[in-house]
Amino acid sequence: MSPHKYGRALIASLLAATAATGAHSQAATSQLFIAKSAVRSGSTFTSATIQAQQKDDDLNPGMLWVDQGRELFAKDCTNCHADAKGLATKLPRLHTDGSVVTLEKQIHHCQTERVKKPAYAMEGQPLLALTTYLAFSSRGLAQQVPANITQSAAWQRAHNEFTRVQGKLDFNCRACHDQLYGKRVRNQNISQGYGVGYPAYRVEWQMLGSLNRRLRACFFGMETVVPAATDPILADLEFYLVWRAQGLPIEAPAVRR
Amino acid sequence: MNNEPVPGRNARLIVPPLVRAGEEFQVRLLIQHPMETGFRRDVQGDIIEVNLLESLSLDFEGQSVFTARSMNALTANPFLVFVVALKQSGRFNARWLDQRGNAGSISASVRVVAA
Numbered sequence: 001m002s003p004h005k006y007g008r009a010l011i012a013s014l015l016a017a018t019a020a021t022g023a024h025s026q027a028a029t030s031q032l033f034i035a036k037s038a039v040r041s042g043s044t045f046t047s048a049t050i051q052a053q054q055k056d057d058d059l060n061p062g063m064l065w066v067d068q069g070r071e072l073f074a075k076d077c078t079n080c081h082a083d084a085k086g087l088a089t090k091l092p093r094l095h096t097d098g099s100v101v102t103l104e105k106q107i108h109h110c111q112t113e114r115v116k117k118p119a120y121a122m123e124g125q126p127l128l129a130l131t132t133y134l135a136f137s138s139r140g141l142a143q144q145v146p147a148n149i150t151q152s153a154a155w156q157r158a159h160n161e162f163t164r165v166q167g168k169l170d171f172n173c174r175a176c177h178d179q180l181y182g183k184r185v186r187n188q189n190i191s192q193g194y195g196v197g198y199p200a201y202r203v204e205w206q207m208l209g210s211l212n213r214r215l216r217a218c219f220f221g222m223e224t225v226v227p228a229a230t231d232p233i234l235a236d237l238e239f240y241l242v243w244r245a246q247g248l249p250i251e252a253p254a255v256r257r
Numbered sequence: 258m259n260n261e262p263v264p265g266r267n268a269r270l271i272v273p274p275l276v277r278a279g280e281e282f283q284v285r286l287l288i289q290h291p292m293e294t295g296f297r298r299d300v301q302g303d304i305i306e307v308n309l310l311e312s313l314s315l316d317f318e319g320q321s322v323f324t325a326r327s328m329n330a331l332t333a334n335p336f337l338v339f340v341v342a343l344k345q346s347g348r349f350n351a352r353w354l355d356q357r358g359n360a361g362s363i364s365a366s367v368r369v370v371a372a
Contacts, residue, residue, distance in 0.1 A: 058271045061334045064289040068267050206333035207291070 033178035062253025069133025084137035135252035158240030167224030197254025
């Protein structure tokens with residue numbers, strides 16, 4: 001990613017409007033900012049052209065990864081998983097040790113422990129193909145959320161991160177995705193920030209990428225320390241985003257700018 | 258990177274399975290290719306070597322429909338649409354070659370019924 005892409009071109013008025021927003025504390029019963037009836041998928045914030053590209057599988061470049069993932073799945077995984085449908089709804093999930101298992105981590109686990117082959121590299125094309133195929137196979141289904149999720153340490157860690165003001169611009173995730181959605185920043189429409197479209201084809205990337213990569217782009221945009229791809233805070237956030245999405249169905253592979 | 262497939266190996270050639278003779282329809286071709294411009298740098302800051310699709314063609318039963326060379330203003334994962342009309346059933350075949358010599362091809366059949 002080239003630094004000048006994000007640069008410092010953030011609109012000053014937007015900055016003024018959003019400074020120091022993280023301080024609000026919600027009632028303990030619900031930490032959700034956006035009412036369930038107001039929840040909108042990220043796609044609804046994109047242009048008509050992008051929406052058309054996402055809706056038509058013949059136009060959606062993400063389908064190239066789906067095709068490849070279907071082949072890889074048939075080769076290595078169908079012995080144990082007869083049907084790919086629904087598998088992706090179970091992730092991310094909590095591990096017994098309190099950490100979060102993402103879809104990528106689960107696939108790595110099955111590859112090394114069960115298929116007995118080396119795990120595919122993060123963000124490499126074969127892993128993206130598998131994750132996209134699995135997410136695609138669960139299209140229209142909601143990801144599973146544990147009933148007592150807000151009591152888990154992972155949720156708490158992610159919540160702290162989501163609401164923590166950080167970076168040179170004094171932003172937190174909430175400033176943009178809970179409060180400024182529908183407005184524009186750096187020539188992009190801000191959505192409510194859910195993960196259900198991912199892995200997604202981003203025109204800026206000129207390829208498909210994971211939610212992990214999208215989240216790192218947001219940290220970069222906040223001009224704060226960008227966590228390494230393997231940093232557990234990113235897995236915690238993915239888990240948290242499922243809870244925030246309040247049952248919004250999976251729509252991968254989404255198309256984004 | 259390990260396990261990375263050859264650029265241009267994956268593609269989709271989308272045609273309607275059944276058309277009427279003389280009726281116009283779309284042939285859609287989507288190729289998975291990075292279309293490296295030679296201007297980008299990798300995470301280490303090294304230039305990524307240029308690698309563009311340098312030739313691309315579509316034919317129908319051996320008859321040329323479209324050919325192109327040196328596609329350096331195309332996006333990554335290029336998507337092309339051709340509007341055609343057929344008199345008889347047959348097979349479309351698309352082929353391409355990039356600057357590193359990776360070749361790819363894909364084909365799809367269309368059945369034509371009397372108008």
